[in-house]
Amino acid sequence: MKKIKLGVILFSFFISLSTFAGAANPANGKAVKEGYEIGDKLPNIVAKSIAGNDIKLSSLEGKLVLVDFWASWCPPCRAENPRMVEAYDKFKNQNFKNGKGFTIYSFSLDTKQANWKAAVAKDKLSWDYHVSELKGWHSPTSNKFGIRSIPSNFLIDGDGIILAKNLRGEKLELILQYYQKK
Amino acid sequence: MSTFEIIGGKSLKGELTPQGAKNEALQILCATLLTPEKVTIHNIPNILDVNKLIELLSELGVNVSQESTNTYSFEAKNINLDYLNSPEFASKGSSLRGSIMIIGPLLARFGKGYIPRPGGDKIGRRRLDTHFLGFQKLGAKFNFNPNENFYRVEASELKGCYLLLDEASVTGTANIIMAAVMAKGTTTIYNAACEPYIQQLCKMLLSMGAKISGVGSNLLSIEGVSYLGGCEHRVLPDMIEIGSFIGLAVMTKSEITIKNVAYNELGMIPSAFKRLGVKMELRGDDIYIPRHENYEIETFIDGSILTVADAPWPGLTPDLLSVFLVVATQAKGSVLIHQKMFESRLFFTDKLIDMGAQIILCDPHRATVIGLNQSQGLRPTTMVSPDIRAGVALLIAALSADGKSTIHNIDQIDRGYENIDLRLNAIGASIKRISN
Numbered sequence: 001m002k003k004i005k006l007g008v009i010l011f012s013f014f015i016s017l018s019t020f021a022g023a024a025n026p027a028n029g030k031a032v033k034e035g036y037e038i039g040d041k042l043p044n045i046v047a048k049s050i051a052g053n054d055i056k057l058s059s060l061e062g063k064l065v066l067v068d069f070w071a072s073w074c075p076p077c078r079a080e081n082p083r084m085v086e087a088y089d090k091f092k093n094q095n096f097k098n099g100k101g102f103t104i105y106s107f108s109l110d111t112k113q114a115n116w117k118a119a120v121a122k123d124k125l126s127w128d129y130h131v132s133e134l135k136g137w138h139s140p141t142s143n144k145f146g147i148r149s150i151p152s153n154f155l156i157d158g159d160g161i162i163l164a165k166n167l168r169g170e171k172l173e174l175i176l177q178y179y180q181k182k
Numbered sequence: 183m184s185t186f187e188i189i190g191g192k193s194l195k196g197e198l199t200p201q202g203a204k205n206e207a208l209q210i211l212c213a214t215l216l217t218p219e220k221v222t223i224h225n226i227p228n229i230l231d232v233n234k235l236i237e238l239l240s241e242l243g244v245n246v247s248q249e250s251t252n253t254y255s256f257e258a259k260n261i262n263l264d265y266l267n268s269p270e271f272a273s274k275g276s277s278l279r280g281s282i283m284i285i286g287p288l289l290a291r292f293g294k295g296y297i298p299r300p301g302g303d304k305i306g307r308r309r310l311d312t313h314f315l316g317f318q319k320l321g322a323k324f325n326f327n328p329n330e331n332f333y334r335v336e337a338s339e340l341k342g343c344y345l346l347l348d349e350a351s352v353t354g355t356a357n358i359i360m361a362a363v364m365a366k367g368t369t370t371i372y373n374a375a376c377e378p379y380i381q382q383l384c385k386m387l388l389s390m391g392a393k394i395s396g397v398g399s400n401l402l403s404i405e406g407v408s409y410l411g412g413c414e415h416r417v418l419p420d421m422i423e424i425g426s427f428i429g430l431a432v433m434t435k436s437e438i439t440i441k442n443v444a445y446n447e448l449g450m451i452p453s454a455f456k457r458l459g460v461k462m463e464l465r466g467d468d469i470y471i472p473r474h475e476n477y478e479i480e481t482f483i484d485g486s487i488l489t490v491a492d493a494p495w496p497g498l499t500p501d502l503l504s505v506f507l508v509v510a511t512q513a514k515g516s517v518l519i520h521q522k523m524f525e526s527r528l529f530f531t532d533k534l535i536d537m538g539a540q541i542i543l544c545d546p547h548r549a550t551v552i553g554l555n556q557s558q559g560l561r562p563t564t565m566v567s568p569d570i571r572a573g574v575a576l577l578i579a580a581l582s583a584d585g586k587s588t589i590h591n592i593d594q595i596d597r598g599y600e601n602i603d604l605r606l607n608a609i610g611a612s613i614k615r616i617s618n
Contacts, residue, residue, distance in 0.1 A: 075412065077414070140467075146385070
């Protein structure tokens, strides 16, 4: 059953990848379009961490990164967290075809620092990259990214190219497996 | 039938926050039927049609809870399909056009969807063929019994297919998307409506686990999945209300800031106002309208008279043409307003002519406005609101007219605009509601 699902996902990947193969290949030195669709380069994010430091998404270049939009007040997001923790632990030190290591860049649509911090601790989201503008749905970054529903996420490769979007449930792990260097 | 008594001619000043978009909310609410998990929707406008739909969902068995003023959560775990056969449903469903969009999700999840023939305001006939032709192509059987005025759609299994819609209907596209997200295989919808509220529905479904590509275009590809989960979703601000506020600011010579407008989703609404000579500034995600002493309508590049016409998205929305028309009455210059999509929405120009506007109603679809360039203001009058869009245009006209105007049948305005009197009074308008 898992194999069939993986097959379906891979198939849709090949279609999307082949469409963009020409345009979005930084190895060829060609310009890559910034955008929010598979094959585009995801625009950079700069936002404050819980401690108040700027964290740039671009600082994670080279790794596979799941850019996740969530909030402590979003039960469906919280329900996804155990799977993300599992995927992070399993894949953080793995090598991929298009990135060395895997991590998560969590952008929170919280408005209250305390709630955000508590949820990160409670759900044991152990990665270092937690940011927020503490403006809820009116956060400039999530607005710019067109985020109107959460959970929403983007998986990007070491060059920041979007490999997949909105990975929920087992899909995240299946796709990481696919890109893993064996 | 309630009435507004308006003392016009006052300049307003302050901030207005647009409500959530009704047309998006109606689709999004129906989509909560697609999952047994909890879905929370933020920024739901508190208006009659939306409240009626929430009530209908609750009677269908959806667990509804109001978490704050404009936030509700929905859990469609135990749906009572027998309710669809009840006389209560027949009477409630028929008074609400948005309820047609429960068919798609019900069909996707339970294999059947019934709906009484829905109502709505009288602005031209609206057909539902697009919905039902789509369902049929996905493999559903369709029955309409004219004696009982009930549509019944049933399918043991929906199968993905290629659909070329006969018109780019917004509710039709939404309904078919919701049916197709859990169909077997891939559905391709060409000539799909692509306006922001459809994009919003797609974003919500994507967050719930659906597979949709082509969002924002008129060619959608939907790969069916077997299950959708919960999510949190925020409804966009109502672009019609934003446009109405811009028109209001200009006509009443007011300085107004419209907050959190989601400017990127407004399409060509701002540029259409700019062509009428309206000045505005984008500040963050707010629109600031300075006081307008006068403004001049542009001409086409060759010097000929400007035409403002509606078209399916990304064209200009038909719902704002009445506002553009009112704004033009005090501009310098002339414009032809061409309402292509509906046939009886321009008859309200009679009232504006009574108020002193210079308008030639050419035919049911076209009106030429010769701007007065503020040489004389509109005169107060007594009028009846014929429909929601004209109602707002008349309200704007009345607010600009020196003296006391009366608008009857304002229930039509209430259907689209949450507490419009209170919100405008808060920034200096004088609107008195008289309930009968």
